[in-house]
Amino acid sequence: LILTISANATHEIPATLYGYMWEDINQSGDGGLYAELLQNRAFQAVIPGTQNALTAWQPFNGARLSVTSKTSGVSSSIPNSLEVQIPKVVSGPIGFENTGYWGIKVQSGWTYQGSFHAKAAAFSGSITVSLKSTRGTVFATQSITGITENWKKFTFEFQPSISGDTDENVFNVVVDGKAAAGQTIFFGMFSLFPPTFRGRENGMRIDLAEALAATQPAIWRFPGGNNLEGASFETRWKWNATLGPLENRPGRVGDWGYPNTDGLGLLEYLNWVEDLGAEPILGVWDGISIANYSDLSTWPVVPEADLQPYIDDVLNEIEFIVGDSETTEGGKLRASLGRTEPYALKFIEIGNEDQFQPESYAGYRWNAFVSAIGAKHPDFEFIATSLPSTALDPKYQRIDFHMYNSPSWFTTNAFMFDDYPRNGTKWFIGEYAVTSTNDTNALGDIPSGRLPYPSLQGAVAEAAFMTGMERNSDVVFASAYAPSFQHIRNYQWTPDILTYDASRLVKSTSYYVQQMFSTNKGTHVLATTPSPSNDTVPLFWVASYNNDTDVIFLKLIQVSNTGKTDIVANIFLDFSVTGFGTATSIGTPPLSPISGLFNVSNTLEEPELIIPVSTSFALPFSNKFNYTFPATSVTVVALQTK
Numbered sequence: 001l002i003l004t005i006s007a008n009a010t011h012e013i014p015a016t017l018y019g020y021m022w023e024d025i026n027q028s029g030d031g032g033l034y035a036e037l038l039q040n041r042a043f044q045a046v047i048p049g050t051q052n053a054l055t056a057w058q059p060f061n062g063a064r065l066s067v068t069s070k071t072s073g074v075s076s077s078i079p080n081s082l083e084v085q086i087p088k089v090v091s092g093p094i095g096f097e098n099t100g101y102w103g104i105k106v107q108s109g110w111t112y113q114g115s116f117h118a119k120a121a122a123f124s125g126s127i128t129v130s131l132k133s134t135r136g137t138v139f140a141t142q143s144i145t146g147i148t149e150n151w152k153k154f155t156f157e158f159q160p161s162i163s164g165d166t167d168e169n170v171f172n173v174v175v176d177g178k179a180a181a182g183q184t185i186f187f188g189m190f191s192l193f194p195p196t197f198r199g200r201e202n203g204m205r206i207d208l209a210e211a212l213a214a215t216q217p218a219i220w221r222f223p224g225g226n227n228l229e230g231a232s233f234e235t236r237w238k239w240n241a242t243l244g245p246l247e248n249r250p251g252r253v254g255d256w257g258y259p260n261t262d263g264l265g266l267l268e269y270l271n272w273v274e275d276l277g278a279e280p281i282l283g284v285w286d287g288i289s290i291a292n293y294s295d296l297s298t299w300p301v302v303p304e305a306d307l308q309p310y311i312d313d314v315l316n317e318i319e320f321i322v323g324d325s326e327t328t329e330g331g332k333l334r335a336s337l338g339r340t341e342p343y344a345l346k347f348i349e350i351g352n353e354d355q356f357q358p359e360s361y362a363g364y365r366w367n368a369f370v371s372a373i374g375a376k377h378p379d380f381e382f383i384a385t386s387l388p389s390t391a392l393d394p395k396y397q398r399i400d401f402h403m404y405n406s407p408s409w410f411t412t413n414a415f416m417f418d419d420y421p422r423n424g425t426k427w428f429i430g431e432y433a434v435t436s437t438n439d440t441n442a443l444g445d446i447p448s449g450r451l452p453y454p455s456l457q458g459a460v461a462e463a464a465f466m467t468g469m470e471r472n473s474d475v476v477f478a479s480a481y482a483p484s485f486q487h488i489r490n491y492q493w494t495p496d497i498l499t500y501d502a503s504r505l506v507k508s509t510s511y512y513v514q515q516m517f518s519t520n521k522g523t524h525v526l527a528t529t530p531s532p533s534n535d536t537v538p539l540f541w542v543a544s545y546n547n548d549t550d551v552i553f554l555k556l557i558q559v560s561n562t563g564k565t566d567i568v569a570n571i572f573l574d575f576s577v578t579g580f581g582t583a584t585s586i587g588t589p590p591l592s593p594i595s596g597l598f599n600v601s602n603t604l605e606e607p608e609l610i611i612p613v614s615t616s617f618a619l620p621f622s623n624k625f626n627y628t629f630p631a632t633s634v635t636v637v638a639l640q641t642k
């Protein structure tokens with residue numbers, strides 16, 4: 001193939017092109033990005049008295065544990081507490097333990113900040129809290145006194161001087177058995193935090209946050225996805241239930257089968273988006289819930305006559321985010337929580353996947369939300385979620401397209417936007433990923449082709465599709481890989497961009513592709529001409545120029561599914577370039593015995609099987625060079641022009 005890269009820019013590339021869709025799924029928030037170490041820390045969204053309510057808690061030395069709402073809780077939002085009964089005849093330390101999110105990472109040099117609430121009618125002895133291994137090594141311990149018959153919050157710090165060699169560690173809470181014999185002690189709202197990303201209080205797990213930040217996402221679509229919607233109107237994601245002290249957040253039954261603490265709440269999200277330097281795309285609840293995922297007929301819809309309170313709720317949410325801190329109620333509330341300056345917000349997504357309830361969406365919900373928000377915020381841009389149905393009033397300007405499919409779908413459809421009418425409407429690829437090798441059932445199970453982790457073949461196909469997005473970024477204004485995170489011990493969806501347990505993490509092949517595309521982005525797309533024009537080599541490409549740095553980026557994807565054939569391309573440039581270029585590639589590891597295979601993945605056990613490799617190469621002539629693109633690979637060539 002001969003490829004000529006013209007100096008003519010076809011259009012500007014929007015800064016918002018690459019990013020992520022985010023919701024709490026697969027323990028992506030609780031147990032994942034949100035750094036809290038104690039699972040089920042406040043017994044939120046559980047049924048008192050059940051075994052389930054004790055998830056992650058276990059007795060130590062024979063204490064009797066149950067979750068109760070019969071005594072008043074630590075706050076009206078947290079009605080459940082842990083009732084700990086100490087038998088009449090007991091000796092030694094006795095109490096209970098939290099096993100974390102399938103383990104707790106213990107790191108020497110870290111300071112852990114902890115707290116809990118406790119009360120007891122007739123026990124006033126000391127309480128000892130420790131970070132221990134399940135084999136009995138005590139890493140840090142503190143003794144706390146002052147318990148009374150009324151709820152009181154106790155705080156402590158741990159500074160372990162050695163690290164745990166495994167994650168099999170627990171947070172242990174005990175009292176002296178003799179002193180407490182026959183007594184009942186109530187505990188509520190625990191918390192234990194390691195250091196967080198950028199030191200933010202109630203913040204993010206450092207390794208996961210750093211990994212995500214290193215891909216420089218430009219947009220962050222949140223808080224869902226299905227998890228926005230709730231199984232009922234009442235259990236939808238409620239912005240104002242995620243604010244303020246943790247004791248004020250009731251939590252909820254999330255849509256993905258586990259309780260959400262809402263510790264990762266609206267303010268935490270907005271701060272995180274700022275830390276990333278990204279633009280938020282705020283999904284707002286628009287009147288549907290998902291009662292039973294597999295039976296659309298059960299999904300409740302708010303009738304038109306009852307919609308106004310929900311519209312008001314969204315207006316209040318937006319005012320909280322952007323309202324003036326002195327003249328609006330929302331802004332005042334935000335300021336009272338420590339943030340005076342309004343957050344940047346421009347993109348509002350009305351609902352999530354409303355193609356499943358198109359009649360009411362087109363009938364009144366889209367109109368009601370867009371009209372009310374637009375009247376107050378004329379500069380906002382609204383994203384519709386009803387594809388393939390687009391008959392909306394007012395007419396949509398931006399629409400969200402979701403696709404989970406096989407590698408062949410993504411490569412075949414890499415040109416789907418080339419002929420899209422340039423009529424002012426734009427696309428947001430709001431969820432996408434190669435999920436399976438199965439062309440007819442991409443959301444089936446692993447035996448039928450579903451990927452447990454992103455594969456090289458899948459990532460390469462995503463990259464081929466992404467060349468189409470970037471080449472057509474005059475009509476594709478943003479994209480969001482989804483879903484993002486997966487805790488290996490509790491997940492509902494594969495594959496995901498990052499997988500982890502309590503201490504390890506693996507960056508997937510799709511992660512590296514996102515990073516390569518996002519961090520090597522021009523400001524303008526350049527026209528390219530292949531020769532012969534009908535060449536059938538399995539290459540996909542896009543070229544761009546960065547006006548700020550004077551660098552040309554050529555992203556070239558080789559999708560050969562045999563995984564074996566390297567392809568040489570002759571590149572001609574309408575530019576003079578300096579003598580060296582760099583090429584960053586991800587493909588099958590050339591020296592590995594698996595060379596030639598493409599359905600391979602990085603895993604927690606082999607996290608660096610496939611990683612990008614960068615090389616620098618000399619350009620024999622200033623404006624022309626040959627480059628060999630390895631089989632099943634993604635390459636970004638960067639050339640300095642000045």
Ligand code: AHR
Binds near residue numbers: 224226352482
């Ligand atoms: O990303 C997983 C789910 O897929 C999202 O919650 C939903 O929007 C889509 O159906």
